[in-house]
Amino acid sequence: xxxxxxxxxxxxxxxxxxxxxxxxxxxxxxxxxxxxxxxxxxxxxxxxxxxxxxxxxxxxxxxxxxxxxxxxxxxxxxxxxxxxxxxxxxxxxxxxxxxxxxxxxxxxxxxxxxxxxxxxxxxxxxxxxxxxxxxxxxxxxxxxxxxxxxxxxxxxxxxxxxxxxxxxxxxxxxxxxxxxxxxxxxxxxxxxxxxxxxxxxxxxxxxxxxxxxxxxxxxxxxxxxxxxxxxxxxxxxxxxxxxxxxxxxxxxxxxxxxxxxxxxxxxxxxxxxxxxxxxxxxxxxxxxxxxxxxxxxxxxxxxxxxxxxxxxxxxxxxxxxxxxxxxxxxxxxxxxxxxxxxxxxxxxxxxxxxxxxxxxxxxxxxxxxxxxxxxxxxxxxxxxxxxxxxxxxxxxxxxxxxxxxxxxxxxxxxxxxxxxxxxxxxxxxxxxxxxxxxxxxxxxxxxxxxxxxxxxxxxxxxxxxxxxxxxxxxxxxxxxxxxxxxxxxxxxxxxxxxxxxxxxxxxxxxxxxxxxxxxxxxxxxxxxxxxxxxxxxxxxxxxxxxxxxxxxxxxxxxxxxxxxxxxxxxxxxxxxxxxxxxxxxxxxxxxxxxxxxxxxxxxxxxxxxxxxxxxxxxxxxxxxxxxxxxxxxxxxxxxxxxxxxxxxxxxxx
Numbered sequence: 001x002x003x004x005x006x007x008x009x010x011x012x013x014x015x016x017x018x019x020x021x022x023x024x025x026x027x028x029x030x031x032x033x034x035x036x037x038x039x040x041x042x043x044x045x046x047x048x049x050x051x052x053x054x055x056x057x058x059x060x061x062x063x064x065x066x067x068x069x070x071x072x073x074x075x076x077x078x079x080x081x082x083x084x085x086x087x088x089x090x091x092x093x094x095x096x097x098x099x100x101x102x103x104x105x106x107x108x109x110x111x112x113x114x115x116x117x118x119x120x121x122x123x124x125x126x127x128x129x130x131x132x133x134x135x136x137x138x139x140x141x142x143x144x145x146x147x148x149x150x151x152x153x154x155x156x157x158x159x160x161x162x163x164x165x166x167x168x169x170x171x172x173x174x175x176x177x178x179x180x181x182x183x184x185x186x187x188x189x190x191x192x193x194x195x196x197x198x199x200x201x202x203x204x205x206x207x208x209x210x211x212x213x214x215x216x217x218x219x220x221x222x223x224x225x226x227x228x229x230x231x232x233x234x235x236x237x238x239x240x241x242x243x244x245x246x247x248x249x250x251x252x253x254x255x256x257x258x259x260x261x262x263x264x265x266x267x268x269x270x271x272x273x274x275x276x277x278x279x280x281x282x283x284x285x286x287x288x289x290x291x292x293x294x295x296x297x298x299x300x301x302x303x304x305x306x307x308x309x310x311x312x313x314x315x316x317x318x319x320x321x322x323x324x325x326x327x328x329x330x331x332x333x334x335x336x337x338x339x340x341x342x343x344x345x346x347x348x349x350x351x352x353x354x355x356x357x358x359x360x361x362x363x364x365x366x367x368x369x370x371x372x373x374x375x376x377x378x379x380x381x382x383x384x385x386x387x388x389x390x391x392x393x394x395x396x397x398x399x400x401x402x403x404x405x406x407x408x409x410x411x412x413x414x415x416x417x418x419x420x421x422x423x424x425x426x427x428x429x430x431x432x433x434x435x436x437x438x439x440x441x442x443x444x445x446x447x448x449x450x451x452x453x454x455x456x457x458x459x460x461x462x463x464x465x466x467x468x469x470x471x472x473x474x475x476x477x478x479x480x481x482x483x484x485x486x487x488x489x490x491x492x493x494x495x496x497x498x499x500x501x502x503x504x505x506x507x508x509x510x511x512x513x514x515x516x517x518x519x520x521x522x523x524x525x526x527x528x529x530x531x532x533x534x535x536x537x538x539x540x541x542x543x544x545x546x547x548x549x550x551x552x553x554x555x556x557x558x559x560x561x562x563x564x565x566x567x568x569x570x571x572x573x574x575x576x577x578x579x580x581x582x583x584x585x586x587x588x589x590x591x592x593x594x595x596x597x598x599x600x601x602x603x604x605x606x607x608x609x610x611x612x613x614x615x616x617x618x619x620x621x622x623x624x625x626x627x628x629x630x631x632x633x634x635x636x637x638x639x640x641x642x643x644x645x646x647x648x649x650x651x652x653x
Contacts, residue, residue, distance in 0.1 A: 011484030029488035030536035039639035045526035083237025099267035117177035149178030196235020324356035393426030402450035452495030537630035553650035560641035568635035579622025
């Protein structure tokens with residue numbers, strides 16, 4: 001018989017059984033399709049940025065990052081904003097320092113009898129009404145003297161808080177106290193804004209929900225504890241440039257403004273935009289606004305062409321309560337003016353479809369606003385209406401605020417049960433992995449999911465939590481040029497493909513802290529030293545060998561694979577052939593083959609293949625077979641071509 005080509009349709013398809021998908025690919029991990037053929041994805045290396053204040057080990061930062069934003073200042077500095085559940089950082093250039101610019105919530109000066117010790121490294125801070133919560137950060141300064149053997153200089157630093165009660169919390173001193181008690185020592189305290197959660201959770205009891213113990217059945221009375229779950233949202237940041245400066249907003253919190261300093265490499269803390277903030281920077285009151293500046297907001301944006309600050313899910317005029325369906329905007333070219341007047345263009349509009357605005361994204365000619373039930377087109381009209389809203393689609397869904405991406409003026413997003421696209425009208429995005437993904441996804445953690453583009457390979461990546469996980473551990477990719485899908489496992493918390501930096505950036509999970517990595521660099525996992533190999537594989541669906549009625553006997557395979565881009569002397573991969581007698585039969589192993597005969601042809605077998613391997617001799621038989629290529633070694637890059645195999649008929653039993 002002539003050699004049988006192992007040529008499969010590009011992309012991975014799991015919408016049917018493995019036999020029904022004959023001629024296609026069925027499983028993958030760390031593999032993409034380029035020009036129709038599978039290849040291993042690129043590796044990643046860690047950024048060497050060093051936090052400039054008290055922080056975790058070198059190269060990592062406090063918390064889980066879920067937002068990145070890259071821009072160039074007028075002076076040419078390449079800045080990156082990183083928002084975590086614990087802090088906010090500005091990085092100056094690739095591998096530059098990570099500067100902590102987390103806003104300050106409150107200060108307390110001259111607090112007397114400020115410290116109590118018990119003879120250990122635990123120090124209790126006595127500050128009545130401090131307003132801090134567990135995991136918050138405080139900077140202590142001007143300690144008036146030693147504290148029971150702990151030098152004052154050891155306490156003049158930043159610490160993470162362990163909450164005790166509304167008047168006390170504890171910190172860990174770098175020096176052990178030599179005695180117990182509360183000495184007559186005073187100090188100043190500077191509290192950063194309250195930290196946020198790294199996962200979505202339900203809280204019950206004291207402190208869960210608003211005053212009155214809110215529950216699904218109504219209020220339970222003043223001071224009563226909530227008896228059922230109250231959703232505690234995780235910390236998500238939105239950020240956008242107003243000129244060369246940065247507006248940032250933690251979801252459900254105020255608006256903050258970070259201003260580029262006139263002095264090079266000076267990174268002052270972001271400040272809250274409000275009518276009472278009279279602080280100055282370089283002699284200018286950047287943060288002073290009118291009385292109607294939003295005090296709570298879920299998402300912010302700056303419209304590029306018209307220069308309005310847009311606030312989505314925001315408190316109304318004269319109210320402190322958030323309206324999740326309200327859109328408000330500042331005056332044009334002025335982030336300090338929010339009160340609507342006949343002489344300005346500030347204003348607001350309340351959407352009607354849905355229960356909350358989830359997110360918004362700017363496209364070429366409009367701003368798309370997605371609620372949990374509809375999508376609106378927001379377009380600038382000019383005075384007197386300023387902004388107009390048109391309903392573009394109803395009865396839709398969106399998984400989370402960061403699951404939307406726009407490429408070539410087409411917007412794609414992940415819904416709670418399928419994928420969508422918008423190109424002037426809303427359409428379902430056909431997906432050959434839809435059933436596989438949505439049967440193994442933790443929808444409750446949908447706000448952790450996020451999208452990111454990889455322009456160099458015409459891809460959109462969605463990262464999400466699998467059904468058994470409360471952290472992001474899987475991804476699915478759509479190649480919008482070739483219209484193919486593939487998937488795999490990867491733990492990331494944010495992604496940004498910026499043209500201002502050479503490679504896509506991401507933040508992997510690294511215990512309780514995070515680090516910045518650059519993807520499509522090298523061939524290995526460079527987040528550790530020494531680097532680790534990346535296991536990448538793709539496996540086909542079952543296909544008939546022979547005529548599908550008789551058994552087929554495979555006696556050799558002729559590889560077709562290239563290892564271009566590898567950085568080892570002898571790159572190699574494994575070819576695995578997996579025969580089956582019937583679709584319901586396990587593939588088996590060499591020790592327990594699924595298909596046997598009197599000749600004892602073994603079942604699943606793997607064969608090492610290198611660049612100049614001409615042919616591989618095998619001995620296996622079956623009615624169907626699956627083919628797999630996999631690499632597990634350091635420094636290996638590969639792209640599969642069209643292997644061939646020699647098959648001959650081999651009877652029916």
